[in-house]
Amino acid sequence: MLKLSKRLQAVSKLVRDNVSLADIGTDHAYLPVFLLQEGKINRAIACDINESPLKNAAGCIRENNVSDIELRLGDGLSPVSSHEVDDIVIAGMGAENIIAILDNCAWSKDKRYNFVFQPMTRTELLREYLCESGYEIYKEICTEENSKHYCVIGARYNGNCFKASELFKALGKVPENSDKYSKQYILFQLNKYKRILSGLNRAQNSHDTSLLLKTIKEIEEIYNDYS
Ligand SMILES: C[S@@+](CC[C@H](N)C(=O)[O-])C[C@H]1O[C@@H](n2cnc3c(N)ncnc32)[C@H](O)[C@@H]1O
Incomplete structure (x- = not known):
């Protein structure tokens, strides 16, 4: 096989x-x-x-x-x-x-x-x-x-x-699962979005980061609540 x-x-x-x-x-x-x-x-x-x-x-x-x-x-x-x-x-x-x-x-x-x-x-x-x-x-x-x-x-x-909301684009249906790989994926996405935010902050341009900040907060809450 x-x-x-x-x-x-x-x-x-x-x-x-x-x-x-x-x-x-x-x-x-x-x-x-x-x-x-x-x-x-x-x-x-x-x-x-x-x-x-x-x-x-x-x-x-x-x-x-x-x-x-x-x-x-x-x-x-x-x-x-x-x-x-x-x-x-x-x-x-x-x-x-x-x-x-x-x-x-x-x-x-x-x-x-x-x-x-x-x-x-x-x-x-x-x-x-x-x-x-x-x-x-x-x-x-x-x-x-x-x-x-x-x-x-x-x-x-x-x-x-x-x-689709920014949160859905980031995680899709993954938060409905309860397995270790899904948890790892949520953390992976959280870190990716945080890196994007740091990059934008470092560039010090006039980017509006409010939506990104909101999405990061939402992903963080899901990750922290994840069983
Ligand atoms: C990395 S391999 C993936 C093989 C397998 N599906 C997997 O997931 O392991 C990508 C394959 O998609 C083929 N491919 C890329 N674009 C395509 C297209 N538009 N139509 C059909 N095959 C395509 C490539 O020739 C290659 O063989």
């Missing part, structure tokens, strides 16, 4: 049972191969914009002897048709790239799909985009690997668009 990294294990937890999965930016196809080995999903379409990752994926599929997985070359969700998949994973890339992939897809705004995102950078930007575009974030899972913090976001479209 393939051994997944802790980051991809966290991603795998938000994939539903017995679905057809699209893994966008699959690289080695570790996630779909693991989920097929486990019998959690029925089939997978593993896509990548580059040919060499798909060669890695073909090797991994061969070594692990799994079937029911198709490899497709192309940008974002363009190699996939709307009726082929139920769950869509976009993991291991920056938030801007994930947003561009959603923006370029004509069919992703449909409540039948379960999305699992794992941004490597600018998670706040992705949360903001999802709220403003009518995707509900229903759960987040935090994990840590090699001293890096990762957040996995489960989302589905419900058409309810709203402007």
